[in-house]
Every structure is written in structure tokens, then in C-alpha cells.
Amino acid sequence: xxxxxxxxxxxxxxxxxxxxxxxxxxxxxxxxxxxxxxxxxxxxxxxxxxxxxxxxxxxxxxxxxxxxxxxxxxxxxxxxxxxxxxxxxxxxxxxxxxxxxxxxxxxxxxxxxxxxxxxxxxxxxxxxxxxxxxxxxxxxxxxxxxxxxxxxxxxxxxxxxxxxxxxxxxxxxxxxxxxxxxxxxxxxxxxxxxxxxxxxxxxxxxxxxxxxxxxxxxxxxxxxxxxxxxxxxxxxxxxxxxxxxxxxxxxxxxxxxxxxxxxxxxxxxxxxxxxxxxxxxxxxxxxxxxxxxxxxxxxxxxxxxxxxxxxxxxxxxxxxxxxxxxxxxxxxxxxxxxxxxxxxxxxxxxxxxxxxxxxxxxxxxxxxxxxxxxxxxxxxxxxxxxxxxxxxxx
Amino acid sequence: xxxxxxxxxxxxxxxxxxxxxxxxxxxxxxxxxxxxxxxxxxxxxxxxxxxxxxxxxxxxxxxxxxxxxxxxxxxxxxxxxxxxxxxxxxxxxxxxxxxxxxxxxxxxxxxxxxxxxxxxxxxxxxxxxxxxxxxxxxxxxxxxxxxxxxxxxxxxxxxxxxxxxxxxxxxxxxxxxxxxxxxxxxxxxxxxxxxxxxxxxxxxxxxxxxxxxxxxxxxxxxxxxxxxxxxxxxxxxxxxxxxxxxxxxxxxxxxxxxxxxxxxxxxxxxxxxxxxxxxxxxxxxxxxxxxxxxxxxxxxxxxxxxxxxxxxxxxxxxxxxxxxxxxxxxxxxxxxxxxxxxxxxxxxxxxxxxxxxxxxxxxxxxxxxxxxxxxxxxxxxxxxxxxxxxxxxxxxxxxxxxxxxxxxxxxx
Numbered sequence: 001x002x003x004x005x006x007x008x009x010x011x012x013x014x015x016x017x018x019x020x021x022x023x024x025x026x027x028x029x030x031x032x033x034x035x036x037x038x039x040x041x042x043x044x045x046x047x048x049x050x051x052x053x054x055x056x057x058x059x060x061x062x063x064x065x066x067x068x069x070x071x072x073x074x075x076x077x078x079x080x081x082x083x084x085x086x087x088x089x090x091x092x093x094x095x096x097x098x099x100x101x102x103x104x105x106x107x108x109x110x111x112x113x114x115x116x117x118x119x120x121x122x123x124x125x126x127x128x129x130x131x132x133x134x135x136x137x138x139x140x141x142x143x144x145x146x147x148x149x150x151x152x153x154x155x156x157x158x159x160x161x162x163x164x165x166x167x168x169x170x171x172x173x174x175x176x177x178x179x180x181x182x183x184x185x186x187x188x189x190x191x192x193x194x195x196x197x198x199x200x201x202x203x204x205x206x207x208x209x210x211x212x213x214x215x216x217x218x219x220x221x222x223x224x225x226x227x228x229x230x231x232x233x234x235x236x237x238x239x240x241x242x243x244x245x246x247x248x249x250x251x252x253x254x255x256x257x258x259x260x261x262x263x264x265x266x267x268x269x270x271x272x273x274x275x276x277x278x279x280x281x282x283x284x285x286x287x288x289x290x291x292x293x294x295x296x297x298x299x300x301x302x303x304x305x306x307x308x309x310x311x312x313x314x315x316x317x318x319x320x321x322x323x324x325x326x327x328x329x330x331x332x333x334x335x336x337x338x339x340x341x342x343x344x345x346x347x348x349x350x351x352x353x354x355x356x357x358x359x360x361x362x363x364x365x366x367x368x369x370x371x372x373x374x375x376x377x378x379x380x381x382x383x384x385x386x387x388x389x390x391x392x393x394x
Numbered sequence: 395x396x397x398x399x400x401x402x403x404x405x406x407x408x409x410x411x412x413x414x415x416x417x418x419x420x421x422x423x424x425x426x427x428x429x430x431x432x433x434x435x436x437x438x439x440x441x442x443x444x445x446x447x448x449x450x451x452x453x454x455x456x457x458x459x460x461x462x463x464x465x466x467x468x469x470x471x472x473x474x475x476x477x478x479x480x481x482x483x484x485x486x487x488x489x490x491x492x493x494x495x496x497x498x499x500x501x502x503x504x505x506x507x508x509x510x511x512x513x514x515x516x517x518x519x520x521x522x523x524x525x526x527x528x529x530x531x532x533x534x535x536x537x538x539x540x541x542x543x544x545x546x547x548x549x550x551x552x553x554x555x556x557x558x559x560x561x562x563x564x565x566x567x568x569x570x571x572x573x574x575x576x577x578x579x580x581x582x583x584x585x586x587x588x589x590x591x592x593x594x595x596x597x598x599x600x601x602x603x604x605x606x607x608x609x610x611x612x613x614x615x616x617x618x619x620x621x622x623x624x625x626x627x628x629x630x631x632x633x634x635x636x637x638x639x640x641x642x643x644x645x646x647x648x649x650x651x652x653x654x655x656x657x658x659x660x661x662x663x664x665x666x667x668x669x670x671x672x673x674x675x676x677x678x679x680x681x682x683x684x685x686x687x688x689x690x691x692x693x694x695x696x697x698x699x700x701x702x703x704x705x706x707x708x709x710x711x712x713x714x715x716x717x718x719x720x721x722x723x724x725x726x727x728x729x730x731x732x733x734x735x736x737x738x739x740x741x742x743x744x745x746x747x748x749x750x751x752x753x754x755x756x757x758x759x760x761x762x763x764x765x766x767x768x769x770x771x772x773x774x775x776x777x778x779x780x781x782x783x784x785x786x787x788x789x790x791x792x793x794x795x796x797x798x799x800x801x802x803x804x805x806x
Contacts, residue, residue: 015737017728018412277804297801304800305725305745312724316411323409333717388716389709392689394701 017315019081019322027067027082031089034062039093046221047366051098053135053177056105060132065106069114073122074130080322083107084263084314091267094363096370097221099264100377104173105129107260109136109182112198112253116241125180125200137178137203139169139227140250147383149184149250154229156185156197163187163199163239165207165232175225176210178203183229184250187243196246200238207232218369254379255328258335259321261378262314265342265371269307272367273300276349279356290352299352303345310338329391336384339374346371411723413476413731422480425459429488437490440633441778444625446496448530448572448607455527460501468509469522475668475734478502479675486676487683490775491782492633494676499568499634500524502672504531504577506665507593511653520575520595532573534564534596534639535662541566542795544579544662545587549641551580551594557647558582558594563640570623570637571614574598578641582656591658595650596621596641610635620644630781666791667740670747671733673790674726677750677783681719681757684779688712688761691768702764711764715757722750741803748796751786758783 016025038058042051059065067082069075076082086106090099113126128134145151154167165185172181181201188195201208209228216224241249277300280291290296313334320327346368350357357364375381410419432453440446454460463478464470471477482502485494501524508520523529540546549562560580567576575597583590599619606612614623614637621644623637653661689712692702702708729742758780762769769776787793 015732015735018731277806281805291806294798294801297804297806298794298797300804300806301748301797301800304741304804305749308742308745309721309725309749312728313721316724316728319412320409325408327408329716330720333720336713337717337721385710385713386706388713389706392709392712392716394689394693394703394709394712 017312017319019084019315019319024081024085027078028085028089030062031064031086032092034059034064035089035092039090039095039098043093043095043098043221043363046095046098048220050223051095051101051221055098055102056132056135058132059102060130065102065132066130067106069110069126069130073127080318083260084318087260087263088267091264091271094271094367095221096268096367096373097219099268100219100373101174101222103257103260103264104138105136108253108257109138111256112138112182112240112249113200115252116198116249117200118237120237121200121240134179135174135177137172137174137181137225138253139172139181139183141169141171143168143170147380150193150247152184152186152196154183154185155189156187156199156234158187158236159233161236162233163236165199165201165229165234167229169227169229171214172225172227173222175227176213176223181227182240184246187246191244193247194244196250197243198240198246198249199234200240201229201232201234205232205234217372218366219373255326255331256321257378259314259317259331261374262310262331262334262338263318265338265374266307266311266314268367268371269303269310269338269342269345272345272349272364273303273307275362275364276300276352279353279362283354296352299348303348306341306345310334310341313337329388332379332384332387332391335379336381336388339371339381342371342374411727413727413734414480418476418480421462421477422484425481425484426488428457428459429484433485433489433493437493437633437775438772440493441490442632444492444632445608445610445635446493446633451497451500451527451530453527454497455525458525460498460527461525464501464505464509464521464525468517469525475671476730479672479730482672482675483679487679490631490633490778491785492631495568495631495634495636498672499533500531500573503665503669504533504569504573506668507533507577507652507661508595510664511593511661513649515649516595516652529574530569530572532567532569532576532637532639534567534570534576534578536564536566538563538565538638542792545591545659547579547581547586547591549578549580551582551592551646553582554645557645557650560594560596560641560644560646563638565638566626567623567637567639568634570639571610571625571635573623574601576639577652579658579662582658588659590656591662592655593652593658593661594646595652596644596646597650629784630778631785632778667733667743670790671726671729671739671743673786674722674743674746674750675730677754677786678719678723678726680779680783681715681722681750681754684757684761684776685712685715685719687774687776688715688764691765691774695766695768708764711760715760718753718757722746722753725749741800744791744796744799744803747790748793748800751783751790752793754783754786755780 063076066075067078071077110129129136156163156165183199183201186195187197207230211226211228214224280296281289283290317327317330317334350364350368353364356362458471459481461470462473463475466472505524524531537547551558551560575595578594578596579591580594582592598621599617602612616622620642623639626636692708695702726746729739729746732739762776762780765774765776768774
């Protein structure tokens with residue numbers, strides 16, 4: 001080491017990225033206060049019970065479920081960066097399952113209604129969703145179709161003024177608690193990509209069967225369902241967007257979801273580094289705090305560097321979205337990079353904690369389990385590599 | 395894959411990544427055009443000769459591309475570091491490590507200390523001629539026994555009547571053979587260290603003349619000034635005259651002291667951030683060039699009855715490369731934005747330097763692999779790119795130093 005350590009640390013200078021303004025920082029502070037006070041203390045308890053529906057109502061009261069939704073439906077009318085702020089601050093709940101349950105509502109299912117819904121649909125579904133009175137879920141994945149969305153088999157057949165839906169959906173977050181589902185179906189088996197349509201289906205419709213709660217490696221605070229649809233009748237007015245355009249609609253949805261997932265992965269990783277840094281400064285071994293060992297110091301340097309790159313990828317891509325671009329390649333890269341990054345950081349933080357990291361008490365093993373889903377959910381690493389590779393028009 | 399939206403154009407209608415704007419993209423096009431016309435055709439020859447013709451420095455001086463961020467009062471273009479970043483990127487992608495270093499070092503590392511700490515008379519003497527390409531300058535800090543640990547330098551300057559007498563050796567000095575002056579770190583107290591280092595501008599004796607301006611032996615020989623410089627053989631960066639420079643009883647007049655006596659450590663630190671950030675910027679651009687070259691290669695090359703590009707393994711390798719590049723770019727560009735905005739970015743620059751220099755090695759290696767046997771051959775230029783890239787994790791502060799800096803900034 002040269003004398004560079006004599007320079008004053010500037011890592012707290014905190015010059016924010018241009019996508020954020022003072023208003024975003026105020027919003028950040030208020031979300032943070034709520035999350036730390038009302039959510040984080042329950043993280044462990046909710047691992048056992050899943051988080052309660054009242055979280056939605058409370059967040060609705062506070063306006064956090066409608067940050068980027070139109071004011072006429074009770075939203076805050078904010079920009080895309082407000083959603084990034086929400087995703088980042090929710091990480092302070094230290095509960096991946098809770099973050100995911102809320103994100104499915106705010107950033108996966110309801111954005112589709114916001115973009116494509118009729119005024120009537122928005123009145124019936126979006127407005128109560130923003131108030132936290134009705135909970136949404138999103139039905140894409142099936143027992144036979146995951147990342148390969150085009151392999152979807154759930155059918156919707158026109159019958160007079162109704163559609164009749166049959167099929168099943170798997171790994172549906174919020175599937176047990178949800179009041180409605182944004183459902184991807186096949187409406188024309190011969191039309192290829194042009195044969196899919198979306199519906200909003202009330203979950204109390206006859207024929208909707210909420211089958212078992214699925215047990216998982218992590219994300220225990222969320223409810224994950226297997227759903228069956230047996231001759232479920234849905235009125236035509238619940239068709240969402242254009243008939244036959246469902247595939248393209250859902251591809252659009254996935255882009256937003258992926259970038260929010262990236263923001264969440266970055267923030268969760270940052271939380272882990274913060275906690276592990278405090279641990280390394282405290283924990284003594286061989287006569288000094290373990291953070292004083294060069295090997296440990298370097299691990300933090302590596303983690304912080306990866307984190308900063310992931311963060312700037314996410315912000316820069318969000319900036320493109322906010323300029324009206326549709327940066328599929330960059331979103332794919334940000335999601336791929338940050339998911340892997342989060343898993344690597346979680347593993348390194350667990351390692352630095354030693355035996356304590358393996359224990360439930362410190363919450364590191366939970367984060368390690370929760371973050372493992374990032375490389376699978378919302379598009380697997382492999383799917384994203386394929387997207388990115390193909391984006392070169394080879 | 396069946397999920398890609400058909401017909402999506404990934405490059406269409408994209409804004410330049412901040413902090414670059416349309417204005418910078420025009421500058422970029424101009425610089426790229428010049429490099430394509432006047433540099434690229436000669437890259438291999440200059441690499442083989444281990445020398446860039448001195449006329450190229452003068453040509454560059456006319457064009458002003460290495461003076462973009464210098465104030466107009468000193469003969470510069472009056473731009474800022476975003477303009478200079480464009481140069482760092484274009485020379486980084488369009489030439490070779492050695493050429494980029496040879497052409498860039500005089501203005502990127504050797505002259506900023508004079509702008510920042512020099513008197514008007516010193517600036518008059520050592521800034522304009524360098525910007526015009528009439529005179530080549532080198533920064534001389536590293537020694538055979540001291541690299542990243544700059545406080546340990548041993549080259550000694552003894553006070554004598556009217557100035558100093560310098561004795562010692564400087565190593566790995568970019569432009570050391572050609573330089574007409576060295577901005578040199580010397581020990582001015584017995585102990586040296588943080589409080590005992592000063593900077594002297596050590597000038598060489600009379601230039602051997604235009605007829606010898608491309609003759610390293612003539613340029614490097616002792617001209618009766620007590621200075622000699624000999625080029626070092628290296629893994630890569632062949633076009634750069636990286637030298638071992640010896641000072642034997644070299645008299646340096648008092649008014650060649652740069653900044654405060656014993657205050658030289660500050661000078662060393664002052665320009666590190668920009669040096670490292672420009673390395674990161676160059677690496678991002680060089681990575682893009684490797685990816686473009688590799689993509690073009692696999693689209694042509696056939697194996698087992700199809701194009702190499704048609705294998706999933708190839709697509710994924712390209713996707714991995716592109717993602718690494720995008721992460722490097724995002725980190726580096728945001729750091730540049732903050733740096734230009736005057737926000738202290740030591741931590742971010744250190745991260746960008748660490749990440750991009752390794753990434754460039756990795757990208758060159760992957761690119762070489764996808765070229766197969768052709769990648770190992772000189773003709774494709776990718777083996778050179780890999781050799782050149784390998785200096786990145788060492789020069790400008792090693793990876794290990796970067797990690798120590800970062801860890802300490804986190805309070806460890």
C-alpha cells in the first residue's frame with residue numbers, strides 16, 4: 001500500500017444518479033421509515049406464517065402501491081424511478097418473500113392493467129389494487145412451460161359473450177391470497193405467437209382451484225401456488241389488451257419486471273454487505289477484528305465493486321426506459337448480471353460470517369436461500385443469455 | 395428460443411450513454427475517422443518496429459486530439475474530461491496498447507502536473523510544445539525497486555548552488571527514450587517518504603536532430619547531460635518506448651522545481667484518478683472492439699456444417715462478453731459523469747479501474763478462444779490485444795492496490 005489510505009474516504013459522498021431527484025429521496029426516506037418500523041421486525045415471524053394481507057392495505061393507505069400509477073385511479077402519478085426506489089427500500093424488510101409478494105402486485109400484474117386495461121377494468125381492478133384492497137397475481141408459468149412462454153397450454157375458448165378457460169398455472173406468487181389473476185392463455189392454437197390472449201380472472205370464479213401451497217428453498221414469507229382452471233367462465237369484458245396480442249403484451253411486462261428484479265438484487269446485496277461489514281469489524285479472531293485481515297478486506301473490495309457495477313447497469317437501463325426506449329438487451333444484461341452478483345455476494349457474506357452465517361439467527365442464510373431464486377425467476381440466466389446472444393442478429 | 399420478440403432492433407434509436415451527448419459523438423466520429431485513415435493501417439508496422447514515428451506526434455498536435463481538455467490559454471481545445479474521454483476510448487479501440495500509451499502519455503500523465511502545479515513560466519515552457527507535438531514529455535515515478543509503493547522512491551536530488559543534482563534510475567517510463575523532458579519524482583530529504591518527495595522537470599540535452607528523431611539508439615544515448623534511456627522488452631505494448639532511464643549527476647536548475655519542495659506526494663496523487671479513469675474508458679472501448687471483431691468472425695467462420703455463430707455455446711459466450719462489457723461501461727460512465735461534475739470519486743474510479751482492466755483481459759481471452767487457431771496468429775491482432783490488455787491489472791496501480799484502497803475506504 002502506498003500512502004493512498006491517507007486520503008479521506010469519500011464513499012459517503014452519495015452523489016445520486018440523475019434518474020433521482022430530491023422528491024425521490026423524500027419518498028425513499030418515507031418508505032424506509034415504514035419498512036424498518038412496520039415490516040422488518042416481523043421478517044422472521046412471517047417466514048413461518050407468510051406475511052399477512054394487511055401489509056397490502058397498509059401500503060395502500062400510505063400510497064406505496066400506486067407510486068407510478070395514474071392519479072385518477074388513486075395512484076401517485078410518479079415516474080419509473082419511483083418504482084426503483086420502492087424496490088430498493090423494500091430490501092430493508094430483510095424478507096425476500098415479502099418483497100416478491102408485493103412486487104408481483106405493483107410491478108408484475110398491475111402494470112399490465114395500467115398499460116392495456118379499459119377504463120372499466122382500471123376502475124374495477126386497478127383502483128382497489130392501489131388502495132391495497134384487492135390483491136393481484138400473475139399467471140404465466142405452467143407445469144409444462146416456464147421461461148419458454150410460447151409453450152403455454154392453458155386455453156380460453158370463446159362461448160357467446162364469455163370465454164371458457166381450462167388449464168393450470170404453477171409457481172404463482174400470491175396465488176392463495178389473490179383476488180384476481182392476470183392470466184396468459186392460448187386463444188388460437190394455430191396462430192403461433194399471435195395465438196395468445198390475456199384475461200383478468202376473479203379468483204373466486206367457479207372452477208378456479210387453489211391447489212397446494214408449494215414448499216420452497218427460500219422465499220418462505222410468500223405464498224406460492226399451483227392453480228387449476230376448470231371450465232372457468234370469464235366475461236369478454238375481462239379480456240385484457242388485444243385478442244391475439246397476449247404474447248407481446250407479456251413480453252413487455254417481463255421487461256419491467258426484470259429491471260425491478262435487478263434493482264431489488266442490488267439493494268439486497270447492499271444490505272448484506274452492510275451487515276457483513278459491521279460483523280467483520282466486530283468479530284475478533286487471532287487477536288484482531290477479522291476485517292483487519294487483508295484477505296477479508298479484499299473480499300469486501302471485490303463485493304463492493306461488483307455491487308457498484310450492478311447498480312449503475314440498473315440505473316442506466318432505467319434511464320433508458322425513462323427516455324422512452326425499449327432496451328431489451330440492456331434489461332436482460334442487468335437482470336443476468338445482478339442475479340448472479342447477488343448470489344455470489346450472499347455466498348461470500350455467509351462465508352465471512354463463518355459458523356454464524358450458517359445459523360438462522362443472523363438472517364444471512366435466509367438471504368442466501370431467497371436470492372437463489374433471482375437466477376431462475378423472471379427469466380432464467382440461461383434464457384437471458386439466449387436473448388442477449390440473439391440480440392446480435394447472428 | 396421462442397420467446398424473443400421478432401424483429402426487435404436493439405441498436406435503433408438509442409441515445410448515447412450519459413455523460414456523452416450528440417456533440418461528443420460527432421467528435422468521436424472525427425477521431426475514429428482519423429485513426430482509421432492514419433493510424434490503423436500502420437499498427438502492425440509500428441508494433442514490429444517497436445516505435446511510433448515522431449511525425450505522428452506532430453500530426454496529433456495539429457489535430458489537437460490530445461489537447462482536448464487543456465485550457466485554450468495554454469494552447470488546448472478548452473474542452474473537458476468528457477471530450478478527453480472520447481479520445482481515450484477511440485485510441486483505445488482503434489490502435490494498440492503501445493500506440494495508445496505512446497501517444498497519450500505526454501498529455502495524459504506527464505503534463506497535467508505542470509498545468510496544475512506549474513508557474514506561468516513553467517507552463518509556457520513545458521505545456522504548449524507538448525500539446526503541439528513538438529516535444530515529448532514523460533512522467534518518471536516508478537523505479538527498479540519501487541512500483542505501487544511510491545513513497546519508497548530512492549532517486550535522490552541533492553541541493554547545490556542554483557539547483558539540484560539528481561542521481562538514480564527510473565523504470566517502466568512510457569516515452570522514456572523519446573522524451574525531451576521528464577517530470578520526475580525525486581527524494582529531497584534523507585528519509586524521502588510522504589514528506590520528502592519533490593518533483594523536478596529534468597530536461598534532456600540538445601536533441602540529436604530531426605534526422606535522428608526516429609532513432610532510439612541516438613535518442614537514448616547520453617548527450618553529455620548525464621541521462622541515458624534504453625527501451626525495455628515487454629510481453630505487449632511493443633509500440634511504446636518503455637524505458638529504463640538513468641540519471642548520473644544531472645544538474646537541474648532551481649526553477650525546474652515543480653510545486654513545493656518536499657510536497658511532491660500531492661502531485662503524485664493528484665492525477666491518479668484521471669489516469670485510472672482514462673484507463674477504464676479505454677478498456678471499455680477496447681472490449682467493444684474485440685466483441686465486434688469476434689461477432690463478425692463467428693458469423694463468417696464455418697464448422698461442422700454451420701456457422702460458428704449458430705452454436706448455442708457461441709451465442710452464450712458472446713452474451714457473457716456483452717454483459718461484462720455493459721457492466722464495465724455502466725460503472726465507468728457514471729464515474730466519469732460524477733468526476734466531470736466535480737464530485738470526489740476515488741472509490742468509484744478505483745472500482746472502475748479494478749473491474750475494467752480484468753474484464754479486458756477476460757474479453758480478449760474469450761475473443762481469442764472464439765477465433766480458434768486464427769486467434770493465436772498475429773494477423774487477427776487479437777493475440778496482441780490480449781498481450782496488451784495484460785498490463786491493465788498492473789499499470790496505473792495494481793489490482794492488489796485497488797483492493798486495498800477499496801477495503802480501507804470501507805473502514806477495514
